[in-house]
Amino acid sequence: MAKIRMSDVAAAAGVSTATVSMVLNGGSNSRISAETQRRVREAAEAIGYAPNSVARSLRTRKTHMVGLVSDSIATTPFAGRMLAGANDVARDHGYLVVLVDTEDDPALERQAVQALTGQQVDALIYARMWHRVVPAPAGLPARTVFLDCCPQDGSWPAVVPDEREGGLAAVRELLAAGHRRIAYVDADETEDVIASRLRHEGYLQALGEAGITPDPALHVRGETVASGGRAAADALLDLPADRRPTAVFCFNDRMAMGAYTAAHRRGLDVPGDLSIVGYDDQQLVAAELDPPLTTVALPHYEMGRWAMEVALDLRAADAAAPVLMPCPIIRRGSVGPPPHPVAD
DSSP: OOOOOHHHHHHHHTSOHHHHHHHHTTOOOTTSOHHHHHHHHHHHHHHTOOOOHHHHHHHHSOOOEEEEEESSGGGOTTTHHHHHHHHHHHHHTTOEEEEEEOTTOHHHHHHHHHHHHHTTOSEEEEEOSSOOEEOOOTTOOSSEEEESSEETTOOSOEEEEOHHHHHHHHHHHHHHTTOOSEEEEEEOGGGOOHHHHHHHHHHHHHHHHTTOOOOGGGEEEEOSSHHHHHHHHHHHHTSOTTTOOSEEEESSHHHHHHHHHHHHHTTOOTTTTOEEEEEEOOTTTGGGSSSOOEEEEOOHHHHHHHHHHHHTTSSOOOTTSOEEEOOOEEOOSSOOOOSSOOOO
16 A cells, blocks of 8 residues: 555645645644644545654654643543543644543652653643642653642642632522522531632632621531431431521532432422532532532533643643632522521
8 A cells, every 4th residue: 555645635635745744743833724724634634644753753842742640530530521621622733642540649650750751741731630739749841730739839830620719609599599598518627628618718708798697507517428418418407497508508419419318308399498509510410310400510621621721832821820710500400499588
């Protein structure tokens, strides 16, 4: 079979060989329209042209590879949208993502960073499955971006969810429905989760805006699983009738699922007797509850895109402060008006 050449791609795309070279070999192509670049790439794929990656990397000093080191996002559908966002940007710009999940093993993490930098990846994204502050691994390349985590020394650009604003949005949703006695089912203190503190701050801010004095009895904690949410909701529903909440904001969707169970076991209707809002918009949980759960979405896909855009120098970023990605409210069927007027 004859070798497919760059001139064959040019003929298939209806452009010059020089244009094909600039599009496929990583040269300066800012003057080439997006439509022409798309046509060249589609023609190359259609006829099976594969550029010589070794020659290209020697010429451009780029491998067109980006390393992504994480604890476990690839094996977790919930957080896998970060990988999807990063991969979409990389693919659109001719880059390959090389992923290593370390399962939070420090030795494997060091080995992964060393291996990827040894392969001369053009950039590296360091990702965690949930929002936290982390020590920066040794040996990171100059172009590194932190995804869903912040470096302790603040020396690298980072993107994390805007947890406080998400908590604020959740409670405002319940206030807008007419609720005044709103509980927060929080993560257990032993879990030391940054998001717990920030979402609680959003909860308190929303109550303050509404002129409501927080009731400590309406802030309860539990394990961040369905059983923890059920136990916390049971404690709230055991309160005297005049102190019982008419709405519950839960730290995550799994705890909200447990709150549903606690309500249904008592013959309470959601949202007729108790409105519930979750957090995360977790796949196969929020939309599958009955009724579907109103929740706050973690912007995993958007954070993944942002991190890759910074890694590829498509977007400027300041390492001095992490970017806070908005967490939108996802309205479904679990919020309604309170069942009866409730005194503050």
